[in-house]
Amino acid sequence: MTVVESDSSRYATVEEELEHAAQYGDGSELWVLERAGIERADMVIAVTGDDEDNILICQVAREKYGVERVIARCNNPRNLQHFKLLDVGPAVSATDLILRLIEHEVPRYGFLHLLDLPRERLEIIEVEVGPGSPADGSTIQDLGLPDGALAIAILRDGTGFVPLADSVIEAGDEVLVVLDTGLEDKISPQFRAPEGAPAS
Numbered sequence: 001m002t003v004v005e006s007d008s009s010r011y012a013t014v015e016e017e018l019e020h021a022a023q024y025g026d027g028s029e030l031w032v033l034e035r036a037g038i039e040r041a042d043m044v045i046a047v048t049g050d051d052e053d054n055i056l057i058c059q060v061a062r063e064k065y066g067v068e069r070v071i072a073r074c075n076n077p078r079n080l081q082h083f084k085l086l087d088v089g090p091a092v093s094a095t096d097l098i099l100r101l102i103e104h105e106v107p108r109y110g111f112l113h114l115l116d117l118p119r120e121r122l123e124i125i126e127v128e129v130g131p132g133s134p135a136d137g138s139t140i141q142d143l144g145l146p147d148g149a150l151a152i153a154i155l156r157d158g159t160g161f162v163p164l165a166d167s168v169i170e171a172g173d174e175v176l177v178v179l180d181t182g183l184e185d186k187i188s189p190q191f192r193a194p195e196g197a198p199a200s
Contacts, residue, residue, distance in 0.1 A: 002036045003162075018162060028053045033060065043069040043120075051079045058088045069120045090117050111184055114176070124152075124178050130193025131171035141165040148180035149187055 003018060004027040005011040015022040025032035027048060038044065044061040046054035054072040061067040074080050074091040083091035092115060115124040129135045135143055140151055140163045154163050155174040161167075169175065177187065 001162075004032060004036050017164075019164065028056050030060070030064075033057070033065075038065050038067065041065070041067050043067065043071070045071045045073075047073040049075055051075050051082070055083060055086055055088045059086065069117075069122070071117070090115070090119070111188070116181075118181075121181050122178055123181055124176060125184065126155075126174050126176050127187070127191045129169055129171050129173045129175060129191050132194050133171070133192055134190045135169045135175070136171045136193075138169050139165065140167050140169070143169065143190060145177070145190065146183060146186045149183050150178050152176050152178050 001018075001021055003014050003022045004025060005014050005022060006024070006026045008024070011022060011024045015024075023032060023036040025035070027033065027036075027046065038061060041061070044058065044067050046057035046061075048054055048057070051074060054074070058070040058072045061070050070088070072083060072088050072091045074083055074093045077093050080091055080093055112126040113123060114126055117123060143151065145151065151163055153160050153176040154167065154169065155176070156170065156172075163169075171193075175191070179187065
């Protein structure tokens with residue numbers, strides 16, 4: 001995974017956190033995308049604050065570099081129709097996502113479906129780590145997620161970060177996982193607390 005960041009201070013933070021898995025520059029420029037390795041990418045996610053840039057990045061990734069899986073952030077819900085007309089996406093509206101989170105109640109140590117990507121046959125879920133579960137105290141690399149599942153973020157104490165291979169998962173963490181559709185049952189045991197375990 002490589003993160004492209006045009007803000008110098010944020011780039012420095014990401015570069016340190018991800019141990020050189022970052023590229024400084026404007027993600028809408030071809031040379032920046034190429035230095036970030038877009039020619040080898042399986043997926044491109046465009047999350048800039050500019051909807052036009054996100055559309056451009058996804059179109060370039062798909063049409064010029066043959067990236068089959070692209071996801072775009074839509075900052076202004078009024079622009080969702082433009083993403084659909086240009087066949088860019090799935091387009092993720094932050095406003096819609098927040099509303100979906102409000103509408104759902106997360107079961108204890110259960111899953112919350114954040115996003116379904118039917119064309120890519122993927123989904124993004126959030127799962128809470130139960131105390132005493134296999135995930136509690138495990139590193140990302142030792143977690144043993146099945147093929148087709150990838151932990152992409154950890155939310156802890158109100159802040160989020162992109163985990164590294166040696167990042168340690170703690171009880172109460174909320175882990176965001178992108179996975180092939182239908183894999184929930186295979187990863188559920190990793191995060192579920194044993195019967196009778198006290199709440200964190």
